[in-house]
Amino acid sequence: MALEVLDLVGIFVFGITGALVGVRKKLDVFGIQVLAMVTGLGGGFIRDVLIGALPPAALVDWRYLVVPVVAGLLTFFLHPGIERLERLVNIFDAAGLALFCVTGARKALDFGLPPLSAALVGTISGIGGGVIRDVLSGRVPVVLRSEIYATPAFLGAGIVVVADEAHLDAPWVALAAAVVCFVIRLLAIRRGWNAPLPRMP
Amino acid sequence: MALEVLDLVGIFVFGITGALVGVRKKLDVFGIQVLAMVTGLGGGFIRDVLIGALPPAALVDWRYLVVPVVAGLLTFFLHPGIERLERLVNIFDAAGLALFCVTGARKALDFGLPPLSAALVGTISGIGGGVIRDVLSGRVPVVLRSEIYATPAFLGAGIVVVADEAHLDAPWVALAAAVVCFVIRLLAIRRGWNAPLPRMP
Amino acid sequence: MALEVLDLVGIFVFGITGALVGVRKKLDVFGIQVLAMVTGLGGGFIRDVLIGALPPAALVDWRYLVVPVVAGLLTFFLHPGIERLERLVNIFDAAGLALFCVTGARKALDFGLPPLSAALVGTISGIGGGVIRDVLSGRVPVVLRSEIYATPAFLGAGIVVVADEAHLDAPWVALAAAVVCFVIRLLAIRRGWNAPLPRMP
Structure with a gap:
């Protein structure tokens, strides 16, 4: 139940990022709708297949299909000026990442996957939608650009898994894990945190 | 049975589009063969996984593998001059889109999916092969370019679904749905139909 | 058992190629880690889904997750100068291709797929990791560049399938098939073998 709500909210915010990227690429209303759907649903599709x-x-469940359509249409009509698009993409993307890494890990545990695998599935479902969005629209996937991205997702998923091992699975654990992922991701963007680069001999 | 035939024809025409894009990109015979196979089989793989x-x-079923190979070889030896390639890609692609959106929706219904989901699965299997072809060969996916593409696929799939709800599933329904999708797609290309773009404040 | 060992070695060498491409693209340590994981695990994911x-x-099995992480970290700390990177990518990639086409075909046979399909699954799992690596990092997939790539994978997978039909499934068959694929792929790179291009009328 709580899982479903978080999942739907995650689909909504990821759908918004897909539509915003579509607006930025000057796609038409249908292209924007397609990007909203694949971005919103992609991570969950990969998770459920795996x-x-x-x-x-x-x-x-038809609600899963209506949510990204609504996200796409709202964005199409109400999107802000071009100069603020990228910042909004980053914020909503961080929210989607945080929600999906948590719901992905939780669902993987419910399907009997071992802890480390559940954390990986959570990470993959968190980053999946954004990767599909960026590959389809010809951007370098955000997960590969020089920022902290997969790591907070793995951390959020990890918290869910560790809490489960400790027989803690109250809704506030999922929320706390999502908040940790979201805050770290946003701080990394705002402060320009960078991870070490390979040395060049 | 009818479903299988439509499926195989769809694989054949999509295989041709993959091979034509490969010729255009000046790939060698094996690269062309690979593009023919992933384009022909990609949409069906995604559909069956989902x-x-x-x-x-x-x-x-080995026929599914032989068909795109034949499509690729025929195209390799018999392709037309470079200036007519893109137009042929568009026509065969419209045919593949029309066939796959119909067979995808039908198969999803046969597997017990609810109506809206079946229409979505049909749409995804229609656009899937072309997306894989375009991403692999470094083109912007046709589904995102400013044209009517996913919409006729959704329409074709929708006709199959609505007819099924009305207990109409004669072969001519599938054919009619495919023709509707094909004609709208071709008209959109010929007449340069465009969908609304986002307003820029 | 032998299958598992070959699989893990394949994941390791593909993981190295992903990390090397990441170093070449000047990604940070996490981006490199992500590329190592998707390249190492991608082909096997596709195989198992199919x-x-x-x-x-x-x-x-947690060992499958630790292996690409170790490959990525080793590469991050020990990678050679930039001028030798591409050559190393090619060699390790050939090794991964050889190992995965064999284990993929073998596993498909074990799951009851018919011979031709098993050979195709082997080929797909051989080329899958590299395709994902190249698409994510914005390179033209190696399988489409003008070189012998999918063909030796299909040959290696084919040997496994034919030997199985002849009731030969000793470990040395798998090794021999991998060696055939690896040697042909390396010779094709070294000697600059090219396949026929489409004639341009």
Whole structure:
């Protein structure tokens, strides 16, 4: 139940990022709608395929399909000026990352995956939608650009997994894990945190 | 049975588009063959993975593998001059889109998916092969370029779904749905139909 | 057992190629780690999804996750000067291709797929990791560049399949098939073998 709500909110915010990137690329209303859907649903599709939960949740529950459409249409009509688009993409993307890494890890645990795998599935579902969005629209995937991205997702997923090992699975654990991921990701953007680069001999 | 035939024809025409893009990119015979196979089989793979029909049809029936190879070889030897390539890609791509959106929706219904999901699965299998072809060969995916593309696929898939709700599933329904998708797609290309762009404040 | 060892070695060498491409693209330590993981695990994920072996092997056995991390960290700290990177990518990539086409075909046979399909699954798992690596890092996928790539993978997978038909499945068959693929791929690079290009009328 709580899982579903977080999942739907994650789809909504990721859908917004897809639509915003579409606006930025000057796509038409249908291209924007497609980007909103693949970005919103992509991570969950990958997650459900990997854990064998087929057909994916988004294909057996119509709310999963309506949410990214609404996100895309709202963005199409209400998007801000071009100069603020990229900043908004980053903020909503951080929110989607935080929500999906948590719901992904939780669902993987529910399907009986071992702890480390559940943390990885959480990370993959967090970064999946953004990777698909960026590859389709010809951007370098954000996860590969020089910023802290996969790491906070792994951290958020890890908190869910460790809490589960300790038999803590109250809703506030999921929320706390999402907040940790979200805050670290935003701080990394704002402060320009960088991870070490390879030395060049 | 009728479904299989439509599926194989769809694989054939999508295989041709993959090979034509490969010719245009001046790939060698093997690169062209690979593009023909991923374009022909990609949409069906995604469809079968999403509805949980594993292994995918193309992996349990050898005809599914022979068809794109033949499409690729025919195209390699018989392709036209470079200046007519893009137009042919568009026509065959429209045919593949039309066939796959119909067979995808039909198969999803047969696997018990609800109507809206079946329409989405049909749309995804229609656009999937072209997306993979374009991403691999470094083109902006046709589905995102400013044209009517995902919409006729959704329409074709939708006709199949609505007809099914009305207990109409004669072969001519599938054919009619494919024709609707194909004609709208071609008209959109010929007449240069465009969907609304986001306003820029 | 032998299959698992070959699989883990394949993940290791593909992980190295992902990390080397990341070093070349001047990604930071986390971006490099992500590329190492998707390159090492991508082909096996695709294979297991296609044959319906869900969740994929890499998600139920923690060694599959540790191996690409180690490959990525080793490469991050010990990589050579920039001028030798591309050559190393090619060699390790050939090794990964050889190992995965063999283990992919073998696993597909074990899951009851028919011979031709098993050879195709082997080829796909051989080329899958490299395709994901190249698409994510904005390179033209090696499989589409003008070189012998998918063909030796199909040959290696084919040897495994034919030997299985002849009831030969000793470990040396798998090794011989991998060596054939590896040697042909390396010769094609060294000697600059090219496949025929389409004639331009």
